[in-house]
Each structure stands twice: as structure tokens, then as C-alpha cells.
Amino acid sequence: MAHEGHERILAVQDAPSGLRAWIAIHALDPQPAFGGIRILNYRSERDALFDGLRLSRIMTYKCALAGVRGSGAKTVVIANSILDRPAAIRALGRHIEGLGGVYQTGPDAGFTREDQQALMQETQSVAHFDVDGGMQSAGDATAEGAMHGILRALQMRSELQVDEITVAIQGLGEVGMSLAKRFLALGARVVAADVDKAKSAAAEKLGVLIVSSQQVLAANCDVLVPCAMGGIIHDVTIPQIKAKIIAGVANNTLGHKSHAQRLKENNIDFLPDFALNAGALIEGSHHFHTKETSCPDKIAAIGDTIEHVLMRSMNDNISTVDAAFALAAEKVTGS
The missing domain is CATH 3.40.50.720 (NAD(P)-binding Rossmann-like Domain)
Structure with a gap:
């Protein structure tokens, strides 16, 4: 953790739903930390943690390259431990909400539209909330x-x-x-x-x-x-x-x-x-800071x-x- 410079690492568990996840926040300067929720099968909690640490660190660099005012984070969920997926995602949402807004999340690999709907029942800390909120996917x-x-x-x-x-x-x-x-x-x-x-x-x-x-x-x-x-x-x-x-x-x-x-x-x-x-990161962070739902010129700057x-x-x-x-x-x- 110290070697990679991470500020917070949270183990998230909810026994009834089978939720086992890590929230890795690489940096909180500047705030907030941005990073999606990845839901994949992992061989062990250790493998999931390693993935979260690596991806959250990269998110800090992604923010910097994209000109995003924020830092990097990532949530990794061990899909093969889940017993009740909607309940697990809602439990995860409560943990994210408990962070007080310092972490703004969104979709990553394995995260579905149904997951987003369940998540948003428990937290508003969702930077890119997809077409239901007027944004492109x-x-x-x-x-x-x-x-x-x-x-x-x-x-x-x-x-x-x-x-x-x-x-x-x-x-x-x-x-x-x-x-x-x-x-x-x-x-x-x-x-x-x-x-x-x-x-x-x-x-x-x-x-x-x-x-x-x-x-x-x-x-x-x-x-x-x-x-x-x-x-x-x-x-x-x-x-x-x-x-x-x-x-x-x-x-x-x-x-x-x-x-x-x-x-x-x-x-x-x-x-x-x-x-x-970085297109979704740019659009999601832009909405977080301005409440505007699109920013085509900023996305085009990836070129x-x-x-x-x-x-x-x-x-x-x-x-x-x-x-x-x-x-x-x-x-x-x-x-």
C-alpha cells in the first residue's frame, strides 16, 4: 500500500448477499477520487486486491493525462462469491455513500445497467450515471x-x-x-x-x-x-x-x-x-463539477x-x- 502510494483501502463484505469487494483509493489530492466498479471472477481476495491497487493507481495517471480535476480509485467485486446480486450491489452502494462523496464511481467491466439501478438506490456518488440521467452511455x-x-x-x-x-x-x-x-x-x-x-x-x-x-x-x-x-x-x-x-x-x-x-x-x-x-471519465467528471451532461470538446481532446x-x-x-x-x-x- 505504501509502495504504491494509496491513501485508503477498504475491505467490503456483506455476508447475506455474498458481497466481497475492495475499494482502493490511490489519492485524494485533488478530490474527488474517480474510478469505476469492476465485477469479475477472481481466484482469491488477494488477486482482487492486487487488481484494485493496480487499476486505482492507473486511474490517477488517467485523470492527469485527461486534464480531469480529481484522482484515482477503483472498486473490484468478486463476482464468484455473490449470492444475491441486487442486494450485494445495494450493500456496496451503502459503503460508497458512507465515504461522504470523496469517491465518485461509475461502470467498469462486468457492471451492468441493472447494477447501476441497484447502486443508485443507495448512493448518489455516481459520476457517470448513463442514459437515464440524460447522458450518453x-x-x-x-x-x-x-x-x-x-x-x-x-x-x-x-x-x-x-x-x-x-x-x-x-x-x-x-x-x-x-x-x-x-x-x-x-x-x-x-x-x-x-x-x-x-x-x-x-x-x-x-x-x-x-x-x-x-x-x-x-x-x-x-x-x-x-x-x-x-x-x-x-x-x-x-x-x-x-x-x-x-x-x-x-x-x-x-x-x-x-x-x-x-x-x-x-x-x-x-x-x-x-x-x-478516458471518454467516460472525462464526461463523468465534467458532470460532477458542472452538472452539464455532455462535453464533446473535452472528449475530443483525447486526440x-x-x-x-x-x-x-x-x-x-x-x-x-x-x-x-x-x-x-x-x-x-x-x-
């Missing part, structure tokens, strides 16, 4: 920001024009599907994969070419967009990749930080996840962030991950 906000980042990376590789490219999307959840629609509208060819046959069928009706999960990473494409779970870019998959740009929409896209350097050596531009997928990361990587001859961390650290420390 968190998935659409994330996709909007990622699109701006990808388009800027394409502009910087002048040989790539958006209406001539192929985009390969791994994962057709809310973010992946929204990105597919956006790039189809821009005239790009889109291929995608998802283990959910219903999602694949829906995308196919839009004009997406559906391939297998194994084929999508090795697809003949210009832009590869991992939108499922993290850790997909690693020693085994990197040699298969033909894309010129990898857009890290999924959190923790890389198996290890060192893989960013391997991609650079292969002349592949990796767009770091914590720089690229500027990606340009700064790519330029720093090129000028300093470092990986884009190292460049993004360096830029974020400078903003955090004010240097």
Missing part, C-alpha cells in the same frame, strides 16, 4: 474518445486514410459495438470477433465482417482495437499482429509493460489504454493527448507507455 463516451485518439494516430501516419483502412475489433460489448458503428460511418472496413453469438450477429447486420477470436488478432488490418479483457498483447500474439496501430481500449491491454517497447521496435504505434479510453504521447515516444525514443507515464507524472507533480 459510458460505453459510447469511451468509444467517442477512443475514436478521436485513433483518428489522430492515423493522421500522424499520413499513409493511412480512414475511408481506406481496415479496423479489427476484438470484443463487441458496448464500447466495441459503438466503435464499429462509428468507423463504418466513416467509410472504414470493420472486422470483429466476440464469443457472444448474438453480439456477432448484430454486428454482422451492420456490415461488420465476423471472424474467430483467434483470427482477429492476426487480421490483415491497419488498426487493431482490443475491447475485451486485458493482457491480450503478449509474447505469443505480438508476432501475429499485422496492424500498424494498436488502440488500447481494454484496460491493461498489454501482458507486460515491456511489450510496448517490442511494439515500438516492430514499428507499431501502441495507444496506451489509460490515455485512450491531442495521443499526439503528445506519440511525439514524446518518438522524440525521446521510448515506448508510448513510458511516454504516457512521463507526461502524466509531470502533470501530477506540476513539473
Whole structure:
């Protein structure tokens, strides 16, 4: 905890509902701390805690890069211990409300619309509250920001024009599907994969070419967009990749930080996840501070962030991950 600089770590339990969760608050200066609720299966409480510590720390850097007035946090819920999901989420909401507003949450992997409705019965500390409150969905906000980042990376590789490219999307959840629609509208060819046959069928009706999960990473494409779970870019998959740009929409896209350097050596531009997928954070924090429900210009500024990361990587001859961390650290420390 001290090594990572975390200010608060809370173990949250509710025996009747089976709730077992961690709330990790990396920093409280500036306040509030922003971070979504991740609900996944974990092998142990220790694994869940490690995930929460790592993700909350990254959220602090994400806030800094995105120009968000706030710091990082994350809630991780052990899905495989839950007995009564609505009751568990309500219990979690009571714990979040008890923090007095210093932590503002929102959706993350595994968190559903039904979870949001249950959560908001017990707490108002929800920064991005989705379409029921007049905002676009968190998935659409994330996709909007990622699109701006990808388009800027394409502009910087002048040989790539958006209406001539192929985009390969791994994962057709809310973010992946929204990105597919956006790039189809821009005239790009889109291929995608998802283990959910219903999602694949829906995308196919839009004009997406559906391939297998194994084929999508090795697809003949210009832009590869991992939108499922993290850790997909690693020693085994990197040699298969033909894309010129990898857009890290999924959190923790890389198996290890060192893989960013391997991609650079292969002349592949990796767009770091914590720089690229900040659309929902930006929109949610903007609403928290102003009560306005949209901020398209601020989300579009993700394109500027990606340009700064790519330029720093090129000028300093470092990986884009190292460049993004360096830029974020400078903003955090004010240097």
C-alpha cells in the first residue's frame, strides 16, 4: 500500500448477499477520487486486491493525462462469491455513500445497467450515471474518445486514410459495438470477433465482417482495437499482429509493460489504454463539477493527448507507455 502510494483501502463484505469487494483509493489530492466498479471472477481476495491497487493507481495517471480535476480509485467485486446480486450491489452502494462523496464511481467491466439501478438506490456518488440521467452511455463516451485518439494516430501516419483502412475489433460489448458503428460511418472496413453469438450477429447486420477470436488478432488490418479483457498483447500474439496501430481500449491491454517497447521496435504505434479510453471519465467528471451532461470538446481532446504521447515516444525514443507515464507524472507533480 505504501509502495504504491494509496491513501485508503477498504475491505467490503456483506455476508447475506455474498458481497466481497475492495475499494482502493490511490489519492485524494485533488478530490474527488474517480474510478469505476469492476465485477469479475477472481481466484482469491488477494488477486482482487492486487487488481484494485493496480487499476486505482492507473486511474490517477488517467485523470492527469485527461486534464480531469480529481484522482484515482477503483472498486473490484468478486463476482464468484455473490449470492444475491441486487442486494450485494445495494450493500456496496451503502459503503460508497458512507465515504461522504470523496469517491465518485461509475461502470467498469462486468457492471451492468441493472447494477447501476441497484447502486443508485443507495448512493448518489455516481459520476457517470448513463442514459437515464440524460447522458450518453459510458460505453459510447469511451468509444467517442477512443475514436478521436485513433483518428489522430492515423493522421500522424499520413499513409493511412480512414475511408481506406481496415479496423479489427476484438470484443463487441458496448464500447466495441459503438466503435464499429462509428468507423463504418466513416467509410472504414470493420472486422470483429466476440464469443457472444448474438453480439456477432448484430454486428454482422451492420456490415461488420465476423471472424474467430483467434483470427482477429492476426487480421490483415491497419488498426487493431482490443475491447475485451486485458493482457491480450503478449509474447505469443505480438508476432501475429499485422496492424500498424494498436488502440488500447481494454484496460491493461498489454501482458507486460515491456511489450510496448517490442511494439515500438516492430514499428507499431501502441495507444496506451489509460490515455485512450478516458471518454467516460472525462464526461463523468465534467458532470460532477458542472452538472452539464455532455462535453464533446473535452472528449475530443483525447486526440491531442495521443499526439503528445506519440511525439514524446518518438522524440525521446521510448515506448508510448513510458511516454504516457512521463507526461502524466509531470502533470501530477506540476513539473
